[in-house]
Structures are given as C-alpha cells and as structure tokens.
Amino acid sequence: MPAKNDGPEAGTQSKSEHTRALILETAMRLFQENGYDKTTMRAIAKEAGVSVGNAYYYFAGKEHLIQGFYDRIAAEHQVAARSVLETETALEARLAGVLTAWLDIAEPYHEFAVQFFKNAADPDSPLSPFSAESEHAREQAISVHREVLAGSKSKVSPELRDALPELMWLSQMGLVLYWVFDRTEDRERSYRLARRGARLTARGVALSRFRVLRPLVLEVHELFNDFLPGMTKALPAPRSRT
Amino acid sequence: MPAKNDGPEAGTQSKSEHTRALILETAMRLFQENGYDKTTMRAIAKEAGVSVGNAYYYFAGKEHLIQGFYDRIAAEHQVAARSVLETETALEARLAGVLTAWLDIAEPYHEFAVQFFKNAADPDSPLSPFSAESEHAREQAISVHREVLAGSKSKVSPELRDALPELMWLSQMGLVLYWVFDRTEDRERSYRLARRGARLTARGVALSRFRVLRPLVLEVHELFNDFLPGMTKALPAPRSRT
Numbered sequence: 122m123p124a125k126n127d128g129p130e131a132g133t134q135s136k137s138e139h140t141r142a143l144i145l146e147t148a149m150r151l152f153q154e155n156g157y158d159k160t161t162m163r164a165i166a167k168e169a170g171v172s173v174g175n176a177y178y179y180f181a182g183k184e185h186l187i188q189g190f191y192d193r194i195a196a197e198h199q200v201a202a203r204s205v206l207e208t209e210t211a212l213e214a215r216l217a218g219v220l221t222a223w224l225d226i227a228e229p230y231h232e233f234a235v236q237f238f239k240n241a242a243d244p245d246s247p248l249s250p251f252s253a254e255s256e257h258a259r260e261q262a263i264s265v266h267r268e269v270l271a272g273s274k275s276k277v278s279p280e281l282r283d284a285l286p287e288l289m290w291l292s293q294m295g296l297v298l299y300w301v302f303d304r305t306e307d308r309e310r311s312y313r314l315a316r317r318g319a320r321l322t323a324r325g326v327a328l329s330r331f332r333v334l335r336p337l338v339l340e341v342h343e344l345f346n347d348f349l350p351g352m353t354k355a356l357p358a359p360r361s362r363t
Numbered sequence: 364m365p366a367k368n369d370g371p372e373a374g375t376q377s378k379s380e381h382t383r384a385l386i387l388e389t390a391m392r393l394f395q396e397n398g399y400d401k402t403t404m405r406a407i408a409k410e411a412g413v414s415v416g417n418a419y420y421y422f423a424g425k426e427h428l429i430q431g432f433y434d435r436i437a438a439e440h441q442v443a444a445r446s447v448l449e450t451e452t453a454l455e456a457r458l459a460g461v462l463t464a465w466l467d468i469a470e471p472y473h474e475f476a477v478q479f480f481k482n483a484a485d486p487d488s489p490l491s492p493f494s495a496e497s498e499h500a501r502e503q504a505i506s507v508h509r510e511v512l513a514g515s516k517s518k519v520s521p522e523l524r525d526a527l528p529e530l531m532w533l534s535q536m537g538l539v540l541y542w543v544f545d546r547t548e549d550r551e552r553s554y555r556l557a558r559r560g561a562r563l564t565a566r567g568v569a570l571s572r573f574r575v576l577r578p579l580v581l582e583v584h585e586l587f588n589d590f591l592p593g594m595t596k597a598l599p600a601p602r603s604r605t
Contacts, residue, residue, distance in 0.1 A: 317589070334576070
C-alpha cells in the first residue's frame with residue numbers, strides 16, 4: 122500500500138493515487154457526518170464521483186478504508202515527528218515530542234474518533250489497532266518508537282531493545298484512548314498526559330540499568346504479546362504453562 | 364445504600380428492599396434486551412409492576428440503576444472472594460483467586476457488558492468506573508485489593524501500602540476491558556490473563572523491596588490519580604509543574 126503518498130504532504134500524485142486519496146477523504150467525511158455503520162461503499166463512491174466498481178478497486182471494503190486512514194495517520198505522524206527526532210537527544214524530550222506531534226496531527230479527526238471508538242475498541246475487530254489487519258500501520262507506528270529509543274543518549278540493555286518500542290507504542294495507545302474522551306479545551310489534559318507519560322517512561326528506562334528489573338519488563342512485554350492477538354503475526358496458542 | 368441486601372444471596376428482605384431489587388433486576392433485563400439507551404424509566408416501572416413515581420423513589424434515574432448494579436456486583440464479588448481471602452496466604456494465589464472470582468460472578472452480565480461498554484468507557488461519564496458517581500462501588504472494589512495485600516505474607520513497604528491496592532484495582536479494570544471483548548469459550552483467555560496478571564503483579568510487588576523502584580511505583584500511581592478524574596474526591600486542578 123503506497124501509504125507515504127496518501128498524505129496531503131505528497132508532492133506529485135499519479136491519477137491513481139489522486140483517486141485513491143479522493144475516495145479516502147470522501148469516506149472519512151461521510152463517516153464523520155453519518156457514522157461509520159450507516160455509510161455504505163455505494164454512498165462513498167457516489168459522493169466521490171467514481172463508480173462503485175472503481176471504489177472497490179481501491180478499497181475492498183469499509184474496513185480497508187479505515188486501514189487506509191490508519192496508514193495515513195501513521196505516515197503523517199512520521200513526517201510531523203521528524204524535526205524532534207532530528208534535534209532532540211534526551212529520551213524524555215524525544216518521546217514527549219513524538220507523542221505531542223501525534224496529538225497535533227490527530228486533532229482534525231477527534232470527532233470521528235469519538236464516534237468510531239466503539240468499533241476500534243474490540244481487539245478482535247479488524248478495525249482495532251491490535252488486529253492483524255492493522256499490522257502495516259502498527260509497524261509504522263512502532264518504528265517511530267524504535268527511532269525514539271535508538272537516537273536517544275539513554276543506554277538500553279540489548280535484552281530490552283526489542284521490547285521497549287512495543288511497550289512505548291502500547292502506552293501511546295493508552296494516550297489515544299484518553300484523548301478520545303478528552304473534552305478539555307485544545308485537549309490540554311492529553312498534552313499534559315503525553316508529557317507526564319514521557320517523563321515516567323524515561324525514568325523507567327533509566328531504572329532498567331538495574332538488572333533485577335529486566336525480567337519484569339520482559340514479562341510485561343510477553344504478556345501483551347500473548348494476549349493481544351494481533352501483536353504477533355499469529356494468534357498464540359494457549360500455553361500449557363499458564 | 365444497602366448494597367449487601369441487593370444480591371440474590373440476601374436472606375430476609377424487607378418489602379422496600381424487595382421492591383428495590385425487583386426494579387434493579389427488571390432494569391438489567393430490559394437493558395440487556397433493548398439496550399441501555401432505548402430503555403426508559405417508564406418502561407422499567409411498567410415491566411416491574413410499580414408506579415413510575417415508585418421507581419424514581421428508589422432510583423433517581425437510569426444512571427442510578429447502573430450504580431446500583433455496580434454496587435451489587437461489588438457486593439457479590441466480596442462474598443465470592445471470601446473463601447480465597449480466608450485460606451490463601453501467597454499474594455499471587457490471593458490475587459488470582461480474587462480476579463477469577465470476579466470473572467465467575469460477572470459471567471451472567473457479559474452480554475450486557477458488551478453492549479453497555481460504550482457508555483462506561485468514557486471516564487467523564489457518571490457510568491464510568493472512574494467517575495465520582497461510581498465511588499461507592501469503586502471503594503468496595505479497592506477494599507478487596509487492600510485485603511488481598513494485607514492478608515498476604517508478602518512484605519510491602521509502608522510507602523506503597525496505599526498506592527498498590529488502587530493500582531491492583533486499575534489492572535483489574537484492564538482485565539474487565541479484556542473480558543468485555545473476550546469471545547473464547549467460557550472466557551478461557553480472560554481466566555488465563557487473570558492468572559498471568561496475578562503472577563506478574565506478585566513479582567512486581569516482590570521487586571518493590573528494592574528501594575530504587577518505589578519512586579517509580581508512586582509516580583505511576585500519582586499519574587493515574589491526576590488524570591483519572593474520579594480517582595480522587597475532586598477533579599485535580601491542572602498542576603503548574605507539568
């Protein structure tokens with residue numbers, strides 16, 4: 122999926138990319154106006170001025186439109202986080218910058234997120250950020266956290282280097298959940314939570330120099346991997362040891 | 364509120380307690396059948412065979428019925444957890460027992476929980492487990508975790524004795540969220556998560572003997588208190604230091 126070309130920042134778009142973006146934008150608008158459940162592919166195609174067959178050529182169904190939207194958000198976030206990742210070296214500042222960049226770019230979609238929440242909250246739904254279907258967008262989002270960690274001057278043990286970015290992304294999902302329900306002006310509470318969360322994470326990572334803590338961090342990570350079905354490629358089989 | 368007398372386990376009920384329980388049960392049934400949003404106080408009163416005025420005498424509105432339901436669940440849970448709390452001494456076994464007891468008693472309400480979820484997920488809603496309105500049920504639920512900790516042979520530093528039961532209850536809320544979406548037979552995954560979560564918590568508490576960890580635990584606790592509005596008695600004012 123050519124996610125990088127979906128964003129409004131994209132330069133020259135081919136006709137095909139343009140049509141794809143048009144369908145996605147029209148869908149997002151209709152989802153916002155009429156709700157996700159009530160909006161049909163037919164209505165989206167009609168409003169976008171393309172044939173129904175053409176709409177299905179680009180997106181096999183409504184779920185795929187949401188995946189396209191997730192990919193776009195992830196791509197926009199990567200662009201928005203760039204300057205922080207290129208200038209900051211302290212883990213707390215890098216993480217705070219990346220989280221607040223997400224809040225910045227997500228703001229136009231807040232209203233949609235509120236009404237869409239009930240579809241995405243179910244971890245078994247293809248629309249959940251934890252689903253197998255969301256893997257592409259999730260991988261993009263986790264890679265940002267990998268970069269947050271790799272480019273910081275914080276020392277991280279090799280044992281934790283794989284687990285931490287996924288855990289940082291999970292705590293970002295906690296922030297997103299909080300943001301969905303945040304009614305303060307300019308999402309002031311969400312921005313504060315992003316900064317506080319970044320400070321807490323940086324302190325936790327600093328403590329991981331104590332060897333005694335590492336098994337616990339790894340166990341937390343393993344627990345999420347075992348219980349959030351999409352986090353690993355395949356649904357893990359029930360383990361006999363639990 | 365005489366929550367202890369709401370449950371089906373109650374022995375002799377006064378007429379008033381009986382009417383109250385009847386209204387609550389009727390409401391829960393109608394909520395399950397027709398959805399919370401579509402069920403009116405008038406319909407509940409009619410179905411229960413009481414006057415509308417009488418229904419309002421016991422419950423000032425639909426939100427109060429939900430609070431009554433939360434209180435009942437909390438009271439049933441306290442009863443169901445009793446035997447584990449009286450026999451087990453290891454923290455892991457106590458916590459696993461208490462969490463699985465909750466899954467046992469909540470099972471009849473699973474269908475309702477699924478459809479009610481969208482009302483309760485908003486932390487600012489009076490129906491959220493974090494709201495000021497839910498304080499009574501929340502306090503009951505946290506007190507169970509206080510007992511889990513106090514009666515275990517695990518050594519806990521005085522600094523953490525207040526924070527840990529609230530954090531344990533928060534992780535129970537995580538389990539509840541997982542359970543709402545659990546479609547495995549007999550909620551098998553939720554039971555496994557309860558046991559794994561209990562093991563992880565017990566290991567975390569064991570690590571808290573390392574002094575270096577305590578500030579982090581306290582900071583996590585403070586973060587939840589600052590950002591979940593109902594967790595403290597009053598909504599905390601934005602702090603200048605964040």
